[in-house]
Amino acid sequence: MNKPESLVPRYSHKDYKSAVKPIWCPGCGHFGVESSLFRALAYLELPPERVAVVSGIGCSSRIPAYTQCYGFHGVHGRAPAVATGLKLARPELTVIVTSGDGDAFSIGGNHFIHACRRNVDMTLLVMDNEVYGMTKGQPSPTTPADWDSKIAPGGTGVNPFAPLAVALASGANFIARGFSGDPNGVAHLLVEAIQHPGFSFVQVLSPCITYRPEERFWKKTVHPSSVEPTRDPAVAGHRLLSDDGFTTGIFYLGNRPCYTATVDTSNHDLSAIEEDLAL
Amino acid sequence: MNKPESLVPRYSHKDYKSAVKPIWCPGCGHFGVESSLFRALAYLELPPERVAVVSGIGCSSRIPAYTQCYGFHGVHGRAPAVATGLKLARPELTVIVTSGDGDAFSIGGNHFIHACRRNVDMTLLVMDNEVYGMTKGQPSPTTPADWDSKIAPGGTGVNPFAPLAVALASGANFIARGFSGDPNGVAHLLVEAIQHPGFSFVQVLSPCITYRPEERFWKKTVHPSSVEPTRDPAVAGHRLLSDDGFTTGIFYLGNRPCYTATVDTSNHDLSAIEEDLAL
Amino acid sequence: MNAPSSQTQVISIAIMGSGGAGAITTGSLLLEAAGQAGWYGLLTRSVGPQIRGGEALAMVRLALTPVTGHGDRYDVLVALDWHNANRFIAEVPLDNKSLIFADTEGGDPPAAILATGARVISLPFTDLADDLPNARPNLLALGMLSELLGIPMDAMVQAVIRTLSGKGLSAAHATDALAAGSQLRSAFPTDTQRLAPPQPRDASTHWLVTGNQAAALGALHGGIRFAAVYPITPATDLSEWMAPRLQKLGGHLIQAEDEIASMNMVLGASFGGIPSMTITSGPGLALMTETLGLAVAAEIPAVVVNVMRGGPSTGIPTKSEQSDLNIALYGLHGDAPHLVLASQSVTDCLITTQWAVQLSEALQCPAIVLSDQFMGQALTICERPTPLSDAPPRRIAEVGMGRYDRYALTEDGISPMAIPGTLGGQYTADGLEHNAHGTPSSSVADHLVQLDKRRIKLEQYDYGDAWAEIDGEGETAVLTWGSTTAAVLEAVAQARAAGLAVKVIALRLLSPTRPEHMALALQGVRRALVVEQSHSAQFHHFLRAYYSLPDRVEVISRPGPLPIRPSEVLNHLLQEIDHE
Amino acid sequence: MNAPSSQTQVISIAIMGSGGAGAITTGSLLLEAAGQAGWYGLLTRSVGPQIRGGEALAMVRLALTPVTGHGDRYDVLVALDWHNANRFIAEVPLDNKSLIFADTEGGDPPAAILATGARVISLPFTDLADDLPNARPNLLALGMLSELLGIPMDAMVQAVIRTLSGKGLSAAHATDALAAGSQLRSAFPTDTQRLAPPQPRDASTHWLVTGNQAAALGALHGGIRFAAVYPITPATDLSEWMAPRLQKLGGHLIQAEDEIASMNMVLGASFGGIPSMTITSGPGLALMTETLGLAVAAEIPAVVVNVMRGGPSTGIPTKSEQSDLNIALYGLHGDAPHLVLASQSVTDCLITTQWAVQLSEALQCPAIVLSDQFMGQALTICERPTPLSDAPPRRIAEVGMGRYDRYALTEDGISPMAIPGTLGGQYTADGLEHNAHGTPSSSVADHLVQLDKRRIKLEQYDYGDAWAEIDGEGETAVLTWGSTTAAVLEAVAQARAAGLAVKVIALRLLSPTRPEHMALALQGVRRALVVEQSHSAQFHHFLRAYYSLPDRVEVISRPGPLPIRPSEVLNHLLQEIDHE
Numbered sequence A, B: 001m002n003k004p005e006s007l008v009p010r011y012s013h014k015d016y017k018s019a020v021k022p023i024w025c026p027g028c029g030h031f032g033v034e035s036s037l038f039r040a041l042a043y044l045e046l047p048p049e050r051v052a053v054v055s056g057i058g059c060s061s062r063i064p065a066y067t068q069c070y071g072f073h074g075v076h077g078r079a080p081a082v083a084t085g086l087k088l089a090r091p092e093l094t095v096i097v098t099s100g101d102g103d104a105f106s107i108g109g110n111h112f113i114h115a116c117r118r119n120v121d122m123t124l125l126v127m128d129n130e131v132y133g134m135t136k137g138q139p140s141p142t143t144p145a146d147w148d149s150k151i152a153p154g155g156t157g158v159n160p161f162a163p164l165a166v167a168l169a170s171g172a173n174f175i176a177r178g179f180s181g182d183p184n185g186v187a188h189l190l191v192e193a194i195q196h197p198g199f200s201f202v203q204v205l206s207p208c209i210t211y212r213p214e215e216r217f218w219k220k221t222v223h224p225s226s227v228e229p230t231r232d233p234a235v236a237g238h239r240l241l242s243d244d245g246f247t248t249g250i251f252y253l254g255n256r257p258c259y260t261a262t263v264d265t266s267n268h269d270l271s272a273i274e275e276d277l278a279l
Numbered sequence C, D: 001m002n003a004p005s006s007q008t009q010v011i012s013i014a015i016m017g018s019g020g021a022g023a024i025t026t027g028s029l030l031l032e033a034a035g036q037a038g039w040y041g042l043l044t045r046s047v048g049p050q051i052r053g054g055e056a057l058a059m060v061r062l063a064l065t066p067v068t069g070h071g072d073r074y075d076v077l078v079a080l081d082w083h084n085a086n087r088f089i090a091e092v093p094l095d096n097k098s099l100i101f102a103d104t105e106g107g108d109p110p111a112a113i114l115a116t117g118a119r120v121i122s123l124p125f126t127d128l129a130d131d132l133p134n135a136r137p138n139l140l141a142l143g144m145l146s147e148l149l150g151i152p153m154d155a156m157v158q159a160v161i162r163t164l165s166g167k168g169l170s171a172a173h174a175t176d177a178l179a180a181g182s183q184l185r186s187a188f189p190t191d192t193q194r195l196a197p198p199q200p201r202d203a204s205t206h207w208l209v210t211g212n213q214a215a216a217l218g219a220l221h222g223g224i225r226f227a228a229v230y231p232i233t234p235a236t237d238l239s240e241w242m243a244p245r246l247q248k249l250g251g252h253l254i255q256a257e258d259e260i261a262s263m264n265m266v267l268g269a270s271f272g273g274i275p276s277m278t279i280t281s282g283p284g285l286a287l288m289t290e291t292l293g294l295a296v297a298a299e300i301p302a303v304v305v306n307v308m309r310g311g312p313s314t315g316i317p318t319k320s321e322q323s324d325l326n327i328a329l330y331g332l333h334g335d336a337p338h339l340v341l342a343s344q345s346v347t348d349c350l351i352t353t354q355w356a357v358q359l360s361e362a363l364q365c366p367a368i369v370l371s372d373q374f375m376g377q378a379l380t381i382c383e384r385p386t387p388l389s390d391a392p393p394r395r396i397a398e399v400g401m402g403r404y405d406r407y408a409l410t411e412d413g414i415s416p417m418a419i420p421g422t423l424g425g426q427y428t429a430d431g432l433e434h435n436a437h438g439t440p441s442s443s444v445a446d447h448l449v450q451l452d453k454r455r456i457k458l459e460q461y462d463y464g465d466a467w468a469e470i471d472g473e474g475e476t477a478v479l480t481w482g483s484t485t486a487a488v489l490e491a492v493a494q495a496r497a498a499g500l501a502v503k504v505i506a507l508r509l510l511s512p513t514r515p516e517h518m519a520l521a522l523q524g525v526r527r528a529l530v531v532e533q534s535h536s537a538q539f540h541h542f543l544r545a546y547y548s549l550p551d552r553v554e555v556i557s558r559p560g561p562l563p564i565r566p567s568e569v570l571n572h573l574l575q576e577i578d579h580e
């Protein structure tokens, strides 16, 4: 993020913020993520009207309406599919999916892995608080097995899974992890993710201070990666499958070709096609 | 599969076969997989009525009715969820999911990764022919990017994904690959998979001779793994992410605890529970 | 409100405040204390969009007799502050007989409040609380309300201590704060009403319960021992209440990865022989319809409790509406006859859900139970409902060594089911059309035979009288369903008092339809009024489609989130009479 | 069949054989040759459960005028063998006027065939073929059929060469085999009929097309340039035919991971400004309803073509039924008004699908187009249909620097839509209830206003006369929809010939309903006959729910897979008259 300070930036992060007031609890980690997103967009000087923020349902998924970009607040778990359709139809837009651990990894798991595999040029930003915030505190796929909750008294007994490893195995082209308590770091990751061609996945650990108050202490748990991002999936796989889940940084930079399409509405001449039906 | 030959086996593989005639094309790889399954069950001396074969929709998913076991031929892609409910409710049953690459990895992708993660004691057997056979030849998530088809002329342009790597990242407890042209080998893998506690995943390369006739040549492509199965996910990850997709054998043996439940219908006394509602 | 000492049978109180003011706590303490003292009551809540700590409104209705819905107006509004009054104003109808008690610190009431003509009385809740140790303004308001309504102070003190002592409030401090509040009685107008004192009763015969809890209990009584769910408002609290209790009973609740998985897990467990269910709301139900069709075709029992919220799409997740009737009745592809039931009140959630489990098991058919946010989350004081008596279990096949036909044709259309593990009962449950044995078949004859079988088993079953609650006689009948029944019953009681003979038919069994029973019920009825809470009159169109209605049919149908008010129904009933 | 040289206007031929016998090829060659020679015709097929190479039945109907459905009976059955005759027998009604030509090698006809009374003529197709180079028995049968029906041999030779030369059949060998077949004429009964010779016509004005192809073309004419699909029988061939053509036009078709993804991709692309669609059948539609509700709430155009098959659940995937009407009309949760249209014939698939795209774009509302396996996969020779003229595109917002209200209230309920990329038009499409700006709102007033808006825009739109095809006058009206229209029209023509005045009302626009138009259409009608192909009379109940029908309503409703036969309708029309 080194940029000549002398230039007057075209956009400030405020240009990306709408008048709608977040419904989030005071202290929610998602505030930090939101501001990181705005900083990244401002840094990249992306005109707000050229950016589309697509989401599902959840506290995290509320972000689109808080932006001055085009927004799509769809149904629970399906945002990567919406974003795929949008980006294929309008390749000139910058498409960002904002999601939560429940939205992206539980109900949305299939679209998550297939978006990784398909490698359309977009960025998936998952605010992972290891809980369903919006529905008031149920375990998500990243919740520790022994976390006690009303719906799973004594814990689910199910191992949380490693979203970065799943993303890698599924074919994601850029894989990184940040922490909402470090908004600059997250902004940096987002700048890289948005610029990297293909499907970029950024997991941001973002505490739910209401239903997982113990996550306040994540600030002591996270630690930056000590090694450089790799371009070798096997090496990345080895690292991610032995990682503790709290390492921040960029893990993998792929160079698979993007899935693209041209969608052009100008041609209305169907005569050649109709010929196929001639008797 | 070394067993004292002198003992008269309790079941022959024919005891697992029903009178329903398969709808498969002559030469379909699924015939071999079916017979491997029967051999494995016979070897394990599992009473047919204690085995449940659960499937979705596809040529491969037709297997339940071809068996003398209890069968469940459900909707497309959801068999792992059905099997989860069944196994939790009736832990004494041996539960086997038979599926295809479309059923398990495309529409069923979410249940696939969550079944891996949840680690209920069952075996998922995917007959992977890298195509949708039942609907007459469309690409699946394992189809090569350049395979030309009616629905994706010139190829999908999408990298096929590595189901074994996805299974590993998602938490599967046993991971193996076989080839339907080697029914003994597949039977052996199934014996191991069924016996291994937790969620076992066996991918069987099973040619669709009708829509992918070139798969006949898989018999020349497959090669047995030269190394022993590992218990280290990171090592397995490194291997699977550098594998060519045609190595057969067992790749990973995990020892995560199974997700279990007790479901007992004998207690009808709700008075203690009603007490909670007393004013 | 006539005389100072006058007494009333029923009273409605609303309490509002911004985040942290404690409006909801105040309401539940009021309800609980009134319950302890012998009254009946109901509490519903309305909150802002914030996940936590946003503005809130508690709506409480207390009465001498059981309460299943709200009334037309509020007698009392307590405003802990006015910050978000505009958000709530539509939900609290006030008039010039209403009393508003507002914290002096809260500033001036908004214009819309003043416009109602209600009398505003300013009280120094905050000021007084500041002078007392550990007191918060809402405790003062609670003391004031006890005095106003006539709720014995000791019941109130007990309720407060039970709830708040965990949060570090001592009995002495609580008593002091409540007493200080009750001192505010001097500000009461001379013509305020008190609740008539209740008959003494044995507290153990009464419950403090929500519809969601009652439904969970009904499911357990019905025999449910496995549940697979995915959280969704306003159904999550049902799952959450059920989970530990199911565990205690030897059953299991699992949170699935999504609604499709939960529905499929339910079918797996039920195929395994365990009565099983899932719990959801509109968007989740939409995801389950494909698998519900499988349950129909493969004849697998399964129960879905759908707690309705405002639609379409994500809609208004925290508010009530009766707009999932269509999807529940018709949302499955193909010809897929299944059971649809609807609860009518908080306590009926128990009965109807229990019945749904029994029917689903008996008929080997999925059952959807429609509840809604209103009754699902309404906290009520009620008499302990009596569960249905146990029903015979699922019909199990007696299998030998011969051929077992899973879908054998029987007189009543119900084919005995083999349970995995049973030797000789092996079959494949199939969503493909099949013959009697279960083998896939696309033959014209097999299709027709199996379609007939699946329809007939539902149509021929004897549901007795429980298909509807029918009350009264008259040439006018009100047809309704679900939680709207409360407003209808209240309006009809008033209409009868005004001399109009009215019959009420509140449907509990929506599918299969009961045309002959309905014809009997409608004998002599010349005018039907349909009352429901949906924008597109879903219930009305359903009735038209499947029943013969009298020539004169009128409809009150509007969307949520406001409940249908008794006066809407009453006015309609009486007005139209005048026109005759 | 009267005189040896007698001529007929229409003739039905069935050809059956086991796997590899070439029954379907024989049928399509017959259709194509007849088409080249100037006749109209239709071919449908029925196959066994095998994925490939199983037994097959080709049903061909040839006529002087356009053909949209099958008749009551078959004039001719060609049995290449009898191996699987029992599977197909229900689909080929034969009588004592029918002729059966059976391969001598095929053995004796099954009892059920003999019981029809049809005349069986044994012919040595296999024997003769064995003596000819490169000849297969079905080519001999084809030569025989040409001679029997009067199809010029050169048209037949051309058709055979076009199709089979790729498989290594030379023109000389083809001609020899066909000629040998035609020599079998000596076995023809003296009273066989030939097709009357057609009027000469310009071949370029005619198409050989299936309903699925026509629907794809209609979608392209309507402006669709993006499609996301998931394969499912019997809709896959629509997607497969469309994919390369969409590519050619500058658009794109993507295969998604499942139906939920395909529907969501469609909304993403449409939100981006591109007219978009998906293609599915029952089980897939069930998975899309949650997202369709989002399209309703967020007002995003989107088209779903649903090619119906036998239900419920996986049902009978390869066969036709009209049983997805309910889910299409009512399958969305909440109050979710949307468009539902139905094609009536192969060529109408073009018109109706095109119209659906135009309406969806104009009304910013999802449209479901119901087609079915019958018309979707029927291959017909027809006159080239004329597409609708282009409609104005989606109403786009002109945005400046001021506030842009995405869901602004307008007179017609349609709010101009901003397309991403446009400065000043930024908004968030939302499935939560919202205010005019698009900001989430749970307010009573916003909910009502937006529900009204979404209903009104559909109801107030001027759909012109296309909502139904109305034909004839009379006190009796037949109400129908979809591919069943063909049988109704044929029956009504016969009823009219028998002196009964009958009106036909075949609905194309099922939702929104058109009560005023229907009232007009039903003026003077005293008796209505509803005809549909579902087990639970879904269409009939829909009509009852939303329309005022005459007092006397009769219903013909039975499930697939057999098509409704003209005689069923005719007999009903005439019988009931006798009873009067």
Ligand SMILES: Cc1ncc(C[n+]2csc(CCOP(=O)(O)OP(=O)(O)O)c2C)c(N)n1
Residues within 6 Å of the ligand: A057, A058, A059, A060, A061, A075, A076, A099, A100, A101, A102, A103, A104, A127, A129, A131, A132, A133, A134, A135, A140, A208, C230, C231, C232, C233, C259, C283, C284, C287, C314
């Ligand atoms: C189909 C469907 N199922 C369930 C829900 C209820 N729901 C809303 S948000 C949510 C979970 C959100 O969790 P997450 O994505 O982690 O976001 P967070 O609130 O924690 O930021 C659920 C289950 C829904 N809206 N739709």
Ligand SMILES: Cc1ncc(C[n+]2csc(CCOP(=O)(O)OP(=O)(O)O)c2C)c(N)n1
Residues within 6 Å of the ligand: B057, B058, B059, B060, B061, B075, B076, B099, B100, B101, B102, B103, B104, B127, B129, B131, B132, B133, B134, B135, B140, B208, D230, D231, D232, D233, D259, D283, D284, D287, D314
């Ligand atoms: C919801 C739904 N969508 C689509 C289909 C159609 N369908 C049936 S099988 C199948 C693909 C099967 O492919 P695979 O699992 O690879 O099995 P194979 O036939 O190749 O063995 C599809 C798409 C369906 N039955 N249900």
Ligand code: SF4
Residues within 6 Å of the ligand: A023, A024, A025, A027, A028, A029, A030, A059, A060, A129, A133, A134, A207, A208, A209, A210, A211, C051, C052
């Ligand atoms: S509930 Fe948790 S995730 Fe949601 S806004 Fe509050 S703190 Fe944030």
Ligand code: SF4
Residues within 6 Å of the ligand: B023, B024, B025, B027, B028, B029, B030, B059, B060, B129, B133, B134, B207, B208, B209, B210, B211, D051, D052
């Ligand atoms: S289509 Fe392919 S997968 Fe299906 S039965 Fe034939 S060969 Fe096997």
Ligand SMILES: [Mg+2]
Residues within 6 Å of the ligand: A058, A100, A101, A102, A127, A128, A129, A130, A131, A132, A133, A140
């Ligand atoms: Mg979360």
Ligand SMILES: [Mg+2]
Residues within 6 Å of the ligand: B058, B100, B101, B102, B127, B128, B129, B130, B131, B132, B133, B140
């Ligand atoms: Mg396959």
